[in-house]
Amino acid sequence: MDNIMASAGLARASGSRPLEGRVAVVTGSTSGIGLGIARALAAEGAMIVLNGIAEPIEAENQCHVLGASYEVPVLFDGADMSNPASIRDMVERVGRSFGAVDILVNNAGIQHVAPVDEFPEGKWDAILAINLSAAFHLTKAVLPEMKRRGFGRIVNVASAHGLIGSPFKSAYVAAKHGIVGLTKVVALEAAEFGITCNAVCPGYVWTPLVESQVDGQAKAHGISRDEVIRKVFLAEQPTKRFVTIEEVAGTTVFLCGEAASSITGVALPVDGGWTAH
Numbered sequence: 001m002d003n004i005m006a007s008a009g010l011a012r013a014s015g016s017r018p019l020e021g022r023v024a025v026v027t028g029s030t031s032g033i034g035l036g037i038a039r040a041l042a043a044e045g046a047m048i049v050l051n052g053i054a055e056p057i058e059a060e061n062q063c064h065v066l067g068a069s070y071e072v073p074v075l076f077d078g079a080d081m082s083n084p085a086s087i088r089d090m091v092e093r094v095g096r097s098f099g100a101v102d103i104l105v106n107n108a109g110i111q112h113v114a115p116v117d118e119f120p121e122g123k124w125d126a127i128l129a130i131n132l133s134a135a136f137h138l139t140k141a142v143l144p145e146m147k148r149r150g151f152g153r154i155v156n157v158a159s160a161h162g163l164i165g166s167p168f169k170s171a172y173v174a175a176k177h178g179i180v181g182l183t184k185v186v187a188l189e190a191a192e193f194g195i196t197c198n199a200v201c202p203g204y205v206w207t208p209l210v211e212s213q214v215d216g217q218a219k220a221h222g223i224s225r226d227e228v229i230r231k232v233f234l235a236e237q238p239t240k241r242f243v244t245i246e247e248v249a250g251t252t253v254f255l256c257g258e259a260a261s262s263i264t265g266v267a268l269p270v271d272g273g274w275t276a277h
C-alpha cells in the first residue's frame with residue numbers, strides 16, 4: 001500500500017506555532033514511539049506524513065484523528081522501509097502533495113532476540129535494512145532539497161543499544177551503532193547548510209516492539225516474563241521505570257526547534273541513566 005491515502009485537518013494561520021508550515025516525515029509512525037513523535041510534531045504545527053504497516057482503514061483513521069486533534073494536514077504513506085525504491089517513491093509522492101521535506105524522523109524499527117549462533121539470516125538482513133539502511137536511503141533522498149533551501153532537521157531514533165551492547169541482540173545493536181555513525185557523518189556533511197542531524201537513544205519504552213520481546217528474552221535467559229521486565233529491561237535503567245513515549249517525543253521536538261540549531265551529530269540518551277553506568 002504505497003499511496004498517500006487521506007488528508008485531514010486545516011492549517012492554522014501561519015506563524016502561530018513553532019513548526020507551522022514545516023513538512024515532517026516520521027517513519028514507523030503507526031505505532032509506539034513514532035506515533036508519539038508524529039503527535040508531538042503536529043502539536044507544534046508541522047504537516048505530518050505518517051508511515052508504517054497498517055490496514056487502509058486504520059491508516060485513514062489515524063490521519064483523521066491526528067489532523068482533527070492538531071488542525072494540521074496529515075498524509076499516510078505505506079512505503080516499505082526495507083525497500084529502497086519504495087522509500088524513494090515516498091519522497092517523490094510527499095514532494096508532490098506537501099512539498100519538500102523539512103523534518104525527517106527515521107524511526108521505523110524491528111527487533112529479533114536470539115543468540116548469534118542461532119540468529120536467522122533473514123532477520124539479520126531485515127533488521128539492517130529497516131533499522132539502518134532505510135535511514136541512509138531517506139536521508140540521501142531528502143538532503144539535496146534541504147541543502148538547496150538551507151534548512152533541515154534529521155532525527156534518527158537510535159537506542160541505548162546504539163551506545164552499548166546487550167546479549168542476544170546482534171543485528172539490532174549493530175544497526176543502532178551504525179545509525180549513530182551515520183548521524184555523525186550526515187551532521188558533518190550538512191552542517192554548513194542549516195541542517196542538523198542527531199540521534200536520540202531511548203532506553204526501554206513500553207511499546208509493541210518491547211512487548212514482543214518478552215517471550216524471546218524469557219526463553220533466551222530461561223526466566224519468567226515478570227523476571228524479564230525486572231531483570232532484563234529495568235535492571236540497568238536506574239530510574240526503575242520505562243521511559244515514556246512522550247519523553248522521547250519531546251526530545252525529538254526540541255531537536256527540531258530553533259533552540260537546537262547548534263546541536264548536531266550527537267547521540268542523546270533518553271534512557272533514565274542506563275548509559276551513565
Ligand code: NAD
Pocket residue numbers: 027028029030031032033034051052053054079080081082107108109110130131157158159160201202203204205206207208209210
Ligand atoms: P513499534 O513496534 O511500536 O513501532 C514500529 C513502527 O515501525 C510501526 O509503525 C511499524 O509499522 C513500523 N515498521 C516496521 N517495519 C516497517 C517497514 N518495513 N516499513 C515501514 N514501517 C515499518 O516499535 P517502537 O518501540 O515504537 O520502536 C520505534 C523505534 O524506536 C525503533 O527504531 C526502535 O528500535 C526504537 N527504540 C525503541 C525502544 C523501546 O524500548 N520501545 C527503545 C529504544 C529504541
